[in-house]
Amino acid sequence: MRSYDHSSVEKKWQKIWEEKEAFKASCDPKKPKYYVLDMFPYPSGSGLHVGHVVNYTATDIIARYKRMQGYNVLHPMGWDSFGLPAEQYAIRTGTHPAVTTKNNVDAFRIQLKNLGFSYDWDREFATSDPSYYKWTQWIFTKLYEKGLAYEANISVNFCPALGTVLANEEVDAGRAKDGGHPVIKKPLRQWVLKITEYADRLIEDLDLVDWPESIKALQTNWIGKSLGAEIHFSLENHTDEIVVFTTRHDTIFGCTYLVLAPEHPLIDSITQDSQKEQVKKYQDRAFHETEIERTEAKIKTGVFTGSYALHPITGKKVPIWVADYVLPNYGTGAVMGVPAQCERDFEFAKSYNIPIIQVVMPPKEASDEEKKLQKAWEGPGIMVNSSYKDLELDGKHNEAAKELICDWLISNKKGQKKVCYKLRDWLFSRQRYWGEPFPILHFEDGTKRALAIDELPLLPPHLEDFKPSPSGESPLSRVKEWVNIIDPKTGKKAQRETNTMPQWAGSCWYYLRFCDPHNSGEAWDKQIEKYWMPVDLYVGGVEHAVLHLLYARFWHKVLYDIGLVSTLEPFYKLRNQGLIVCRSFKTANNVYIAPSDVEERDGKYFDKKTGVELQSQIEKMSKSKLTGASPDDLVTEWGADSLRLYEMFLGPLEREKVWVTDPISGCRRFLSRIFDMVQSNKVTDKDTDEAKRLINRLIHSVSLDMEALQFNTAIAKFMEFLNDFSKLESYPKSALLDLVKLVNPFAPHITEELWEMLGQKDLFAATYPVADPNYLQEKMVIYAIQINGKVRGTIDTAPDLDQETVAKLAREQHNVAKFLEGMTIKKTIFVPNKLVSFVVG
Ligand code: ANZ
Numbered sequence: 001m002r003s004y005d006h007s008s009v010e011k012k013w014q015k016i017w018e019e020k021e022a023f024k025a026s027c028d029p030k031k032p033k034y035y036v037l038d039m040f041p042y043p044s045g046s047g048l049h050v051g052h053v054v055n056y057t058a059t060d061i062i063a064r065y066k067r068m069q070g071y072n073v074l075h076p077m078g079w080d081s082f083g084l085p086a087e088q089y090a091i092r093t094g095t096h097p098a099v100t101t102k103n104n105v106d107a108f109r110i111q112l113k114n115l116g117f118s119y120d121w122d123r124e125f126a127t128s129d130p131s132y133y134k135w136t137q138w139i140f141t142k143l144y145e146k147g148l149a150y151e152a153n154i155s156v157n158f159c160p161a162l163g164t165v166l167a168n169e170e171v172d173a174g175r176a177k178d179g180g181h182p183v184i185k186k187p188l189r190q191w192v193l194k195i196t197e198y199a200d201r202l203i204e205d206l207d208l209v210d211w212p213e214s215i216k217a218l219q220t221n222w223i224g225k226s227l228g229a230e231i232h233f234s235l236e237n238h239t240d241e242i243v244v245f246t247t248r249h250d251t252i253f254g255c256t257y258l259v260l261a262p263e264h265p266l267i268d269s270i271t272q273d274s275q276k277e278q279v280k281k282y283q284d285r286a287f288h289e290t291e292i293e294r295t296e297a298k299i300k301t302g303v304f305t306g307s308y309a310l311h312p313i314t315g316k317k318v319p320i321w322v323a324d325y326v327l328p329n330y331g332t333g334a335v336m337g338v339p340a341q342c343e344r345d346f347e348f349a350k351s352y353n354i355p356i357i358q359v360v361m362p363p364k365e366a367s368d369e370e371k372k373l374q375k376a377w378e379g380p381g382i383m384v385n386s387s388y389k390d391l392e393l394d395g396k397h398n399e400a401a402k403e404l405i406c407d408w409l410i411s412n413k414k415g416q417k418k419v420c421y422k423l424r425d426w427l428f429s430r431q432r433y434w435g436e437p438f439p440i441l442h443f444e445d446g447t448k449r450a451l452a453i454d455e456l457p458l459l460p461p462h463l464e465d466f467k468p469s470p471s472g473e474s475p476l477s478r479v480k481e482w483v484n485i486i487d488p489k490t491g492k493k494a495q496r497e498t499n500t501m502p503q504w505a506g507s508c509w510y511y512l513r514f515c516d517p518h519n520s521g522e523a524w525d526k527q528i529e530k531y532w533m534p535v536d537l538y539v540g541g542v543e544h545a546v547l548h549l550l551y552a553r554f555w556h557k558v559l560y561d562i563g564l565v566s567t568l569e570p571f572y573k574l575r576n577q578g579l580i581v582c583r584s585f586k587t588a589n590n591v592y593i594a595p596s597d598v599e600e601r602d603g604k605y606f607d608k609k610t611g612v613e614l615q616s617q618i619e620k621m622s623k624s625k626l627t628g629a630s631p632d633d634l635v636t637e638w639g640a641d642s643l644r645l646y647e648m649f650l651g652p653l654e655r656e657k658v659w660v661t662d663p664i665s666g667c668r669r670f671l672s673r674i675f676d677m678v679q680s681n682k683v684t685d686k687d688t689d690e691a692k693r694l695i696n697r698l699i700h701s702v703s704l705d706m707e708a709l710q711f712n713t714a715i716a717k718f719m720e721f722l723n724d725f726s727k728l729e730s731y732p733k734s735a736l737l738d739l740v741k742l743v744n745p746f747a748p749h750i751t752e753e754l755w756e757m758l759g760q761k762d763l764f765a766a767t768y769p770v771a772d773p774n775y776l777q778e779k780m781v782i783y784a785i786q787i788n789g790k791v792r793g794t795i796d797t798a799p800d801l802d803q804e805t806v807a808k809l810a811r812e813q814h815n816v817a818k819f820l821e822g823m824t825i826k827k828t829i830f831v832p833n834k835l836v837s838f839v840v841g
Contacts, residue, residue: 004675006639010749023118034071039540043104048111064745068768076514077119079126083503087434097434127506134457135523137439141450148194158186163470191429211574224422231415233309245331250401253386254359255336262286263328272306286324312414346376431474433466435500474498508555530566538571578656582627585614594626641747642668648711684730695735696775738769786837803830810836
């Protein structure tokens with residue numbers, strides 16, 4: 001009998017699949033399609049990690065399952081290859097990022113192929129390929145033509161010590177991660193995309209997709225739509241006015257001060273001389289703080305301007321303060337302070353002795369503190385202290401008051417309804433080398449021209465030194481002969497745009513290019529797009545839950561509006577794989593110990609070598625903590641099929657999973673057992689009812705698991721099945737064939753081999769089994785149970801059980817058990833499928 005040698009089996013089938021182009025997809029309108037996509041990786045130097053394997057195995061299982069169900073499956077893979085790490089590596093080593101990227105991609109591809117993923121490799125591309133970014137640049141020109149791309153002066157992170165602009169990822173708590181030097185904000189000319197124009201649609205169309213509710217909520221909150229009002233406050237001794245944005249206009253009678261963001265343009269002109277120095281000092285300090293520092297500071301600080309506004313309804317004087325907790329770029333950068341109804345304002349008012357006027361009565365369920373005004377009541381309630389002349393709100397519910405205030409503000413020209421979004425326009429340029437150059441020419445007269453399709457791709461100039469410039473300009477600006485040109489189309493002197501696009505750009509539309517990756521005449525063919533789109537299943541990390549998905553959806557909607565794509569949303573069903581975490585171990589001196597050198601006793605962990613007790617923690621896998629696991633090593637030792645099976649068996653796809661490698665041997669054993677079983681002399685061509693029942697039940701329940709992406713439970717069922725099946729007297733071949741098909745999406749190599757051993761060909765092209773309903777419903781029989789001639793209970797059982805089994809079940813029936821207590825059974829009468837009768841004494 002052959003024993004299972006994973007490495008020869010896996011190599012063999014990987015080669016055959018490649019030769020037969022087993023997973024090549026082509027547009028075929030006669031067949032139903034299924035597009036299953038992974039969030040493509042950034043090809044980092046550290047290669048594939050076990051988290052990637054969870055993601056890609058899950059989609060591969062579905063790809064193979066759908067193919068066997070007769071779908072035309074599109075399952076592509078590519079590389080998100082522009083970005084900071086490749087550039088930083090280039091700066092450190094002097095290797096061109098294109099070289100590093102190519103090496104990393106080659107290594108990744110080998111790793112993925114070794115895992116047997118059924119990608120259509122013909123569709124592979126990298127976002128840094130000129131033949132791809134030609135179209136990224138072209139899409140940018142479409143955004144530009146639609147007025148959705150504009151230039152603005154925006155502050156960037158600038159590190160004077162390093163003499164460079166830093167990306168947000170390079171900054172931590174106001175300091176450069178590299179060296180810890182302080183980082184300041186510096187205004188620079190930037191490209192910005194008007195994503196805000198799509199804010200409403202980006203919220204509303206979430207109704208069209210099957211995504212986890214938590215991800216929908218993240219997107220909605222990020223966009224942050226607030227329905228409120230703008231209220232105009234006139235100023236004492238000043239012609240200007242201050243406009244505030246509020247979502248609680250019902251509380252207007254409780255407004256006892258106004259606050260301006262330190263950046264507010266009116267501050268200079270309204271601040272009284274006596275306060276000028278203090279205000280200036282305060283502003284300087286605030287400008288050096290990050291938004292997070294400003295909003296999350298425990299103690300709210302501020303400074304009085306010395307000036308007053310007039311309450312729009314009562315005309316009372318309201319002091320104007322400046323405070324950093326008000327952000328310049330939300331609403332109007334000015335807020336009305338209502339201490340009794342807003343905790344933040346309450347603390348501020350307490351610190352600076354500002355009056356507190358209650359306007360919404362805390363209801364019964366409010367806490368004592370809230371009722372006694374030792375804390376703000378932020379919830380709903382009945383209005384008090386809120387009537388003035390003909391505007392009577394007292395006694396009304398605050399929601400009704402909102403409407404009345406709004407009407408009053410509008411008819412008195414003191415305000416209006418207003419919708420605000422947290423979402424800002426998307427800062428789309430970087431002062432970097434390793435990104436798509438912008439296809440834009442600037443002319444001397446200040447006008448611009450977007451390059452036409454025949455001028456694309458626009459390649460960056462060749463650079464030996466990729467470092468960002470000390471001025472904050474992009475390194476491209478150093479290549480004067482590239483920057484300064486005579487525009488061949490107009491004959492005018494022109495300068496090329498020297499900023500580059502951010503890494504997000506390439507991942508905004510790669511799923512469209514996968515539909516038609518070799519098209520050199522257009523980004524994609526519309527008919528082909530119409531066939532494959534939308535992506536039916538998209539799987540990736542939750543870290544992309546906000547930005548990548550939002551940006552890609554935004555581009556997609558723009559493309560929809562200009563008639564280039566046929567669906568409103570790009571990704572129909574989205575699932576996020578949970579993070580893989582790991583238990584790390586260290587000594588009291590913070591020396592990490594590899595998990596393989598640790599033994600557990602009574603829930604405590606000890607160093608096997610020294611016997612010393614260790615501290616342990618569940619955290620992200622990390623090489624430096626000796627918890628990194630390399631898929632390559634695992635594939636070598638156990639085989640790709642065992643690794644795939646194991647990673648799916650760890651737990652539900654979307655849940656966080658703790659990496660403990662022990663179960664991988666169990667998965668491997670399971671595969672070996674099938675391998676042996678197929679070769680057993682008990683394999684027969686003759687079907688048995690018992691085998692039929694077992695396999696049909698397995699087909700039925702595994703199919704349900706597949707639809708629900710519950711791969712871990714499907715695997716548990718395979719194992720259970722094997723235990724039951726191995727006990728049968730014979731192994732009907734038909735059941736084994738079905739089993740092999742069911743396991744195939746999980747462990748594709750060994751199952752192809754078994755399929756061949758069972759005399760079949762090309763499992764990858766086989767049809768997924770469908771359960772025969774006749775074998776699903778076990779017919780049940782009802783036994784009456786008598787004790788000394790009286791019926792004392794009934795039991796339901798499978799038909800045709802033997803007397804001993806039925807009698808045991810009967811004795812255990814709770815009512816019967818009661819009657820039998822303390823009795824001796826003298827005789828048992830058994831009528832198959834009908835009656836068990838005990839004679840007792
Ligand atoms: C008065 C008030 C009374 C407020 C009250 C709240 C409670 P969302 O829901 O996030 O939109 N606000 C407005 N602009 C701001 C800015 N630039 N920086 C900081 N805070 C700002 O929140 C809207 C509320 O946030 C607004 O309603 C305003 O405070 C504050 F009992 O106005 B409110």
